[in-house]
Amino acid sequence: MEIYEFGKELISEAGDFIRGRMLEDFRVDAKLNPNDLVTDVDHETEAFIYERILEHWPEHRIIGEEGHGTDVEDTRGVLWIVDPIDGTLNFVHQLQNFAISIGVYIDGKPYAGFILDVMNDNLYHALAGKGAYKNDVRLGRMQDTHLAKSLIALNSNWVIKEGIGHTFTEVVKDARSTRSYGSAALDFVNTAQGIVSAALFFRLHPWDYAAGMIILAETGGVTTNLLGEEINILKKDSVLAGNPGIHEELKQYFTSDEKFIASHRKAHGEK
Template sequence: MEDLQKVHSQIVAWLNEIVPMIKRSLSEDLAIETKLNHKDLVTDIDKKVQDFFIQKITEAYPTHLIVGEESPELKISDDREHVWIIDPIDGTANFVKQQDHFCILVAYYEGDVGKLGYIFDVMNDDLYYAIENKGAFLNDQKLLPPEEIPLREGLISADVREWYGKECFGRLAEESFDIRYFGCGGIDSIHVINGKFAAFVTSKAGPWDLAAQLVFAKELGLKVSHFDGSELHYLDCGDWVLSNKGAYSELLNILKGWNC
């Protein structure tokens, strides 16, 4: 078991070291590649940021396992005593097209228990982090659990491209206050964490998209699960929801119609 305060301090130092490089890159020519399709982008900065974290973690903790979005060759093993999950640039399309609404996601787990979670909103210099049994924080200011928001009064974040044409999307738009979507799961999650959104739902995710948020959910009393209500594991892929308690039950009733 690692000293969490020590690990936390290291992560904050690493983030403060790499963020200026990311901001400088916005005035430079980016090397952009596609992955699954022309809208699924990865840049040389994604790769540089992930390589930076891999180097730092490996130097400090050579026996720890690392799972990163841009390194599919990094496979998880059955020995999960210490696991790091990294999304170097969450919201790469926003990074390329808007130079805004993107973040860094980092999570640290011991024995499949979430210990530390980080969402760094790069352009706003806002660091959200959660520490097991210590709470969640924004720039070292402790966050209170968000007030419960019923679905009819809450903004819901959902990827319209994936939901368009589905009957359950019509229900979601009708029964919630309205739909919003930043195009970056970390930024959308921040808005649930601070109580501005009632929920964030997505049908496509990897461990790097949700591992940090699971730590926040535990510390703030938020609800997380798959669309069918089944338990969400930090190494899962596919659909998942992060929700305010007040909207969760009604939301799940709608989400169960996702495959219809």
């Protein structure tokens, strides 16, 4: 419980830090490709979170997108998995629609998830087994839906990608419609609230889903990779998150498609 209360305070303070920092200029750099951006604020926020955790809990371990914890190879003890800004393109272009995401795992088991929609100042949080909340309001259990009557969150980049796009195209054709929000963490909380019924990604990293998976599970949602396999919290993978009914329905598109499976194995390896 102490870690849970600490986590809520920490992410709120990190949100204050970002909102304050946005009043000054910040630098934007490209990472591996020109559309993959990182800013000073990503680095500074990760450092802020990292230092606060270690000040309080020197024995805890931390993995962060912007470089902390590259030496972490197992899930022993208390592990914090941090994305200081999820939706950096939204942060740079829109100055809104981005989140801080923090997941806590103890000996590899989900413990607590925190996602702060920074500019709306909405804190989504869950303690495993104790329900998920938006601020002080408990989120209800999700209802099963069918794809034909559902909105799903999906980035169009995956629909046009060679080797996998044909499968996503079938999903798009059969869905009521798609939405693309640009932050995986916000896609998870939108799914948890039924704003969309599912969210699909061909490639995410642990910091993108560590918190979201825990929050979604607490509303009755299911998260696996697109082939229906369990996600390893230390590895990048595809992600299929949704209510149990649509999750089962969507899984069939990917598991019945040999070409998709081969591309998936090439990108993510054998389980």
